[in-house]
Amino acid sequence: MVILSQISRLQINGDRLNDSINRLAKIGRTADGHICRLAFSPEDLQARNLVRRWMEEAGMSVHTDAAGNLIATYAGQVDGAPALATGSHIDTVPSGGPYDGVLGVLAGIEVVRVLRENNLRLNHPLEVIVFSDEENTMIGSRAMAGNLNLEEAISVADALSAAGGDWDTVTSAQRSRREIAAFVELHVEQGSVLESTRKQIGVVQGVVGMNRYAITINGYANHAGTTPMHLREDALIAAAQLVLAVQNLALEQPSQPVATVGKLNVTPNAANIVPGRVELTVDMRDLSQQVLDEMTLRLTQELGAIAQRTNTQIDITPILRVAPSPAADTIQATIQSVCQDLGLSYQMMPSRAGHDAMEMGRFTDMGMIFVPSEGGVSHSGEEYTSPEQCNQGANVLLNTLLRLDALYPCA
Ligand SMILES: [Zn+2]
The missing domain is CATH 3.30.70.360 (Alpha-Beta Plaits)
Structure with a gap:
């Protein structure tokens, strides 16, 4: 039996998280300091392999669905319970930075590392998902939501197989609320609202x-x-x-x-x-x-x-x-209470950029956690979020998932 006071003392390992971020940032780094890891490129595939290895080392079972999504599962205690899920993307724009997407994926893996080294399992299975091609077609999260725009996505049909996907059966990637009860994505803000209001965490109300x-x-x-x-x-x-x-x-x-x-x-x-x-x-x-x-x-x-x-x-x-994709009230309230208990200042805010969470919110409860982007800069090699800010976001993610595990029914 997991005791709540035990849980509240859990913390992510900030050095380990930031070490992972820095190691992934070496893949696709260009001479002028940007990161170019276009979806399904050799760099993207190399990054997927590394992330997959980290997932397996963290004790997760990993598979790739027909849309090329990398899905890692940390088994839960209750048989047949729907999953709680987190994750983001590791592809970048042509001159991207080290944090966009990556933070959400690696913080998810770090959450599992912490659970495992404390011999803890949630009641629900916990999934960490790397979505395919967020920056261009969003084929990964769209396929999962059953909201695939076939005309747009056909441009990547051939590339899918390199990532372990399969265009002919891509609709099989669709999931439902019965399989995933809630999805929470940690992401850099990519804007300057948090910096200008001097708040540490953004509690996202939804994607516009x-x-x-x-x-x-x-x-x-x-x-x-x-x-x-x-x-x-x-x-x-x-x-x-x-x-x-x-x-x-x-x-x-x-x-x-x-x-x-x-x-x-x-x-x-x-x-x-x-x-x-x-x-x-x-x-x-x-x-x-x-x-x-x-x-x-x-x-x-x-x-x-x-x-x-x-x-x-x-x-x-x-x-x-x-259509707008509102964040679930339960998840917004949970993130707020986690911030209060961790002594972190926060700001309620919409996401004005698209994210995989937007598509996940089409079929299940969704929430997002933002951390500040220095100068509001993103989609650039200059993109910066400090190690401390990354750690704060990951700790909010960890505690949010722990609380949602108690809040969402297992059957
Ligand atoms: Zn992103």
Whole structure:
């Protein structure tokens, strides 16, 4: 029988965790100090082999599913109980850093090392998962959630077999809540919220959803010298008003959503011609689908008003819609209470970047723990989270999993 006072004294071995991070960072290190470990590349496969060895040395049984996910299981005490799971990814962008994804995987292995050296097993089996190709197609977590976009993922179909996956049976990678009762991912923030609020831990409320639109404004291209101002149908004037309206759409909502016009093409784009046509994109993100829907409604109202004022025609087409993935209340509350008991300051916050946890949250209870990123820098060799911050995050992960083991039923 495991006694709670015993558990609360458990701590991860910070030196061992950071040694693992540094050793993995040697695989794919480029001359200019970045890390390039693209999914399914020889570097990614080499890193998978090393991580697999560490998983086995930690007493876990390891297998690869059809989507190339590396899944390690530390057996639990109760037969037939669903698993608790943690993990992240070890692939990087072309010029990535040592912590993005890696921290979540290696902290998960470190949790198991600590349990094992203390002769402890959870009631539930504990899985540590390395998801395939997080940075590009997210094929690993998407397949697990049964949310695979086959058209996007086909680009990696051939590469899958090198990682032990199998495109023909990729749908078999799908899991359910009966198999995984809860998933918790530790990740670097990749932003500067924690640094600016001077908080040690981010308790993630969910991964934001996204609505993206393509907008076309048609006016009339005409001579920039001879066309009087009041007779113009200037598509760029309409676009300029729209850019500011989009900014206001976000600012007027209390939940602090973000909205961006990031791309804008002007035709004919010549100094002596009144712009006749503008194509632009609007990208809006928030934790609440209701807020996203309301912003979309306000956007269409604004488009109508701007079209009337500027004598232009404006068309809007949805191009991407990703539903928000809220974190489970139980897991958020557990992470908060762990932070309080460990004396760590924390901040409730949304994740504004996509993560494997977003897909896991589509079928089971999900939670995320953030640790600070120096200067908010990520997807860069300059990415830095101190050893102490990594250890704090891993200790929160360890204690969160211990508490969830008591909270989630085994049958
Ligand atoms: Zn990541």
